Amino acid sequence: MKWLNTRLTRGAKSNLHARYLRKHRLRQLGVHITRLTLFILLITGWEISSRQGWIDPFIFSSPVRIWTLFLQMSTDPAFYQDIGITVLETMAGFILGTAAGTGLATLIWASPFLSRVLEPYLVVLNSMPKVALGPLFIVTVGAGFASILAMGIAITVIITAMVIYNSFQSVNHDYLKLARAFGANRRQLFCRIIFPACIPDLISALKVNVGLAWVGVIVGEFLVSKNGLGHLIIYGFQVFNLTLVLLSLLIVAFLATIMYLLVSRLERYLLRHR
């Protein structure tokens, strides 16, 4: 108990500070313990209900079955290929989609005339469900990697362009006045003021796009269905191996979380000065 107390009050400057630290750290500890307990309860609850037949094990599977399948599949190189291809497609779709969207926003910003011409097109494209374009991609670029990539890009590019363009326009007008009084031309205005000022919004767009790219890629793999985690999900569904479906889902969730955390890391790095 003494050991715990010294740990909780480590770095205290005074008695009052020690009490504050203990309270703060105890609450922190409480959150962690509750989180972990909830996780364990969910997993064991799932396992027990499945074994006792409270839920249909054929449909809902069970943690142990999923884990066994995972161990079994992890010896198969094809499994890693599936994961690798999906990660590659998602990363490429996410990066290219964001870059293309930012490029489009820049183009629209550079020409106010173009921006007004394109406005209704953007609105229509944005409200259209991009997934519905799937068949079109398959017949134009073939049922494979290119189609899935196209889906990942299609789903992110328009919304990125709209958000970033809005952000370009909402830059503090006094900044622009100042730069113009110094004789800045439009190109300088963009590179030195507008773009750097919009980096926080660009990162928000990245965060949203991580999720969207996954949607595009998984749906793309549903349609093309050759390999990848999306294919595993559809395959598992077709042969009614719901354990495979759930395993693939968990892997997607895990990978998507890691990508989100990487973007957060990037955010902290880029915004370290602000």
Next chain:
Amino acid sequence: MSEGGGTVSEPIAIEAKRITKTYLSIQDEIHAVNPITFQIRHGEFVSLVGSSGCGKSTILSLVAGLIPPTSGTLRIFGEKVLAPSNRLGYMLQQDCLLDWRTVEDNITLGLEFRRQKSERTKSRARALLQELGLGHTLKLLPSQLSGGMRQRVALVRTLAVQPDILLLDEPFSAVDYQNKIYLEELLMNVLSKRKMTVLLVTHDLEEALALSDTILVMGGQPGTIRHTLKVPKELQSAAPLESRSKSSFRPLLNDLWKEMER
């Protein structure tokens, strides 16, 4: 204004001939400025005062070349203003420091835009920062500075491009009184060492009287110049705080008040 701070022999820095400005939009047209004519000689410190909405800031934007006049001509050192002139420095009420750049990179921003950034100009900017007592902040970010310090950095950024004419749009209105006086003293110090023409827009009559050689009182909507006040020599030569305590200061301030309310 010819016998204000600058003498008759000085060239005319800013010359406005019957300039007007009308803002147009789909719904309406707004006459911001009625025909206005004035001349400012090089080295003169002129303030533009008046109630809000009388077109003071419009005049400044016109002189800065940020917007074109609807009619009339505007010349800077005899050259017609078509775009922001290289001889101008412009300072706003907001310090507008870019929060992603260090102080050092902020004060050289104007040099970058004018493609004048070199080791020589950079060290000149650093020397200016030192002169305004902020040499130690070179590597800091704007968020680490107080409001008064930020405004001083903004002043350095404006001066770093070595302007002949300073356009100041209520530069000290956003800081507290003590800092305002301090900034005024700093500005006058800087001006005493360099020959510059200053056009200051302010709603603070005390400030205008303490700093200027000439005060233009604007009024009406659309705005015109209603009155031109020559500030007496004894106030011109006194430092900003000292000037405020001279016996002739209060009566003149009262006169200005009356002009504003007319």
